[in-house]
Amino acid sequence: MTAPALPTVAEARWLRPVRDVGHLLRFRSASVRRRSAFWWTASVMVGLTLAAATVPALVPATDDERLNVGVLLPTAMAGLLLIAVVSAVASGGGRELISREQGVAYPVSPATDHLGALVLAPLNIAWLIQAWLLLGAAAYTVGWQWSLVTLQVVLLLWLALATAIGQLVAWSVEMVRRRPRGVVAVRIVLCALAASALIVQLSGRTLDLLDRVPTLWIVAGGLGGVRWQWVLTLGAELGLLVVVVVAGVVPVTLASKLMPHDELRMESDTHTPRRMPWTDLSALLRLDRASVWRSVPMRRGLAVLAIGPGLVALLGNLPWEQATVLPGLVASGGALLFGVNAWCLDARGALWRENLPALPGTVFWARVIVLAEFLALASLATIAIAALRAGVPSVSEGTALVCTVLVVTLQVVGASMRWSEQRPYPVDLRSARATPAPPIMMVAYSSRLAVCTTLTGLFFSFLGRVPNPAPSLFFAILFLTWSGARLARTAHRWNDPVTRARVVVTVAA
Incomplete structure (x- = not known):
């Protein structure tokens, strides 16, 4: 019997973060106090997701009613992407799979930290509600037919892609925030984006902007069952997902080499003593x-x-x-x-x-x-x-x-x-x-x-x-x-x- 071939250096470099995430997940799961409650909660979440993706398809409705909901699908997809970006940026790059103090004793690489944050990203009630609404709206739009499966597969991939894009943007913002005068730069950009959104709303061009949302072609590719447009959409989402996940390693690695200015300023700042209460x-x-x-x-x-x-x-x-x-x-x-x-x-x-x-x-x-x-x-x-x-x-x-x-x-x-x-x-x-x-x-x-x-x-x-x-x-x-x-x-x-x-x-x- 021949011994299994050892992975090359390049293969080990890319596979190690994936294995490390598995180790950390087992480490975290071992510290759960009540295993039964954990698995019960996880089962409920999976059950709610399956129900959201199938039950609305059984609701009787006219073609016009289904079409009215289907028109909003691209906008809902864009809204989920926005929520993924905002939640990841607000948390400084995503949630920690293992806390900073506990991770000191373990060789947790930036790539492992990035993948761990991606795994934890869906454990957010705002993300979950948006995902359930998106899957439910898609089921209501298509009805109980074969196109329901193809569209839901496309939307599930979009959920993963939107989460990865939000993570990439968040780590990029965190990388800029940790550079000299980066906090000011980030605040200026955020204020400019908010002002731009307000101007678009006041000018009455919101509907024109929503009609140009690029998620429209993803919905169109998921409809109609298995055909070459669906395969092309699926391949494009998978390819883009891999590229975005891999690209996210770059900003998180650069950010890990810089100290967070906000946290350092709060911990090292001095405050004038006040009168005794x-x-x-x-x-x-x-x-x-x-x-x-x-x-x-x-x-x-x-x-x-x-x-x-x-x-x-x-x-x-x-x-x-x-x-x-x-x-x-x-x-x-x-x-x-x-x-x-x-x-x-x-x-x-x-x-x-x-x-x-x-x-x-x-x-x-x-x-x-x-x-x-x-x-x-x-x-x-x-x-x-x-x-x-x-x-x-x-x-x-x-x-x-x-x-x-x-x-x-x-x-x-x-x-x-x-x-x-x-x-x-x-x-x-x-x-x-x-x-x-x-x-x-x-x-x-x-x-x-x-x-x-x-x-x-x-x-x-x-x-x-x-x-x-x-x-x-x-x-x-x-x-x-x-x-x-x-x-x-x-x-x-x-x-x-x-x-x-x-x-x-x-x-x-």
Whole structure:
């Protein structure tokens, strides 16, 4: 029996990152606390994807109704690409497969980091919802026939291609951001792009621009079953996917040789001492606010959350009835920055904080106030941007909007503090690419928050159409009472020294 041929140097160079990603995935999966919950969640996600790609095809509809949805497919594909780019740029190049501290002891190459970020990119609720909507719209457009399979294959490849393009753009932006005066250059380019989009919208040329979206020929190639146009489209997507994935190694390698200016400036900056606070609560508030506002991912994430939905409302000229949904989406997104694991902000400092002469309840409510401030500020910034075109709301609309902000903020804060006490994780949030919880848990958290806050926003949007603002106030008091009671129960559990010790030991690990 002949021995298997050893791979050449070039083959080993290209295959090693793929093998290393497999090793890191097994390493991460071995640290999962509840394997059954992990596989159950993964099965649900796969099942929802299959359902989104097939069930809408069984819905009875006329040809005109299917055509109206099919016309929007190219625009939806372009929207998913935009979301992939924005999420990757905001996270500094994509999510980390292994944290920076854990990766010190392992030879994780830039190519491995790049491929790992690509694997984790779909574990994002915004990405998943857009993907499900895209596959569902395609199934509804085609119906139950053989063209459904060919079109969905093309769209699945587009999902992978859009994710890879977003990753390539994000690493390129991160490479520029880490160069001298790169932060200023990136901000200028982003402001120019936002201004250009606003000009296009105000000039009324949005539809003309959407008609020229290059994703139209991809949809056309996926229709009609197996034919030479479908094979050509499939080959073009596969070839472009390989080129984009390989090209992404270049900017990530160059970026890895440069130090991140934002993170270094935050860690090495000096601050003038202020007057001593008068109470324990004010001292803890000052400490927690500094932990949040001096963190790069928090500031960058807040900017994306506040400006992104606001620009969508501004460009889409959303009325106040529809803009009422935005505060809930912004609040749920803000909680995913650190709120779902709020005590990880302290990291090893949690041991020092527990030695402070402050009551546990004071520590708890200080963290609650800071998280509520963070979420409310993001929601109010979004509303301020949306108000530039929405005009002055009526009394009922304004009341419903204020009630929505208050209710969803307390809902998200209550859920975040409850999850932070029940399932803490040790996370280093100094990196712009860090997440406060494992990827699969982030999907679960974001799904629950998005569903809850969206339903609440829709409910108050309906109440905003009622001429009398009394119903909004009545239901707001009910929601606030319920969420406040649940938050008070969480505060009571935090006073238990055993519960508090478990959280502190976990986040300080």
